[in-house]
Amino acid sequence: MAGTAVEGLTLGELETNCWIVSDGRGGPLVVIDPAGEPDVLIEALRGRAVSVVVLTHGHFDHLGAASAVLAATGAPLFVHSADAAAVTNAAANGGLVFGFDAVAPAPDRELEDGDVVAAGALRLEVLHTPGHTPGSICLYDADGGPHLFSGDTLFAGSVGRTDFPGGDAREMRASVGRLAALPAETLVHPGHGPDTTIAREARTNFFWPRA
Ligand SMILES: [Zn+2]
Ligand SMILES: [Zn+2]
DSSP states (O other): OOOOEEEEEEETTTTEEEEEEEOSSSOOEEEEOOOSOHHHHHHHHTTOOEEEEEOSSOOGGGTTTHHHHHHHHOOOEEEEGGGTTGGGOTTTSSHHHHTOOOOOOOOSEEEOTTOEEEETTEEEEEEEOTTSSTTOEEEEESSSSOEEEEETTEETTEEOOOOSTTOOHHHHHHHHHHHTTSOTTOEEEESSSOOEEHHHHHHHOTTSOOO
């Protein structure tokens, strides 16, 4: 049975998960959050075609290898419009606070809710899930999984912090409520920490909406 192929790498000082995703039929790759350690990431790509690099949000710990990966692959960079300005600015992407100066190039395309990132037969739907940052997104693959790449919006047992600049706890509650409507069997690949499922979070996540 055909299904989406998902490879994970944990990269950089904040142990951020980078996801390398394809249609499982030899189609080109989508790289989600090229977090750091460009040599390791480019080696993992092994010369395979990269269709696009997508950031789940504009924080420095999710984009440290973006410039190197774009240069090595020629792929374009996609970021939600509300985080597009932050990625090029180490003051706005949170890096300077932690002593990092990582920036990405200006995005080639600004994403909006409902957009679809396609690569071969892979189709990732953009869910705008603000709260951690104004332009945080999750990428939802209904057909090949279902899979959800949840960035720093949803973690196993928790949700992303809302106390950074641009964070908003009320928006985060609404965003988690939206994810709660996804199929229970959806496999969730977060920006940090282990995978989970929507069903497991519904049972165990303190931040889950209560009926
Ligand atoms: Zn973040
Ligand atoms: Zn992060």
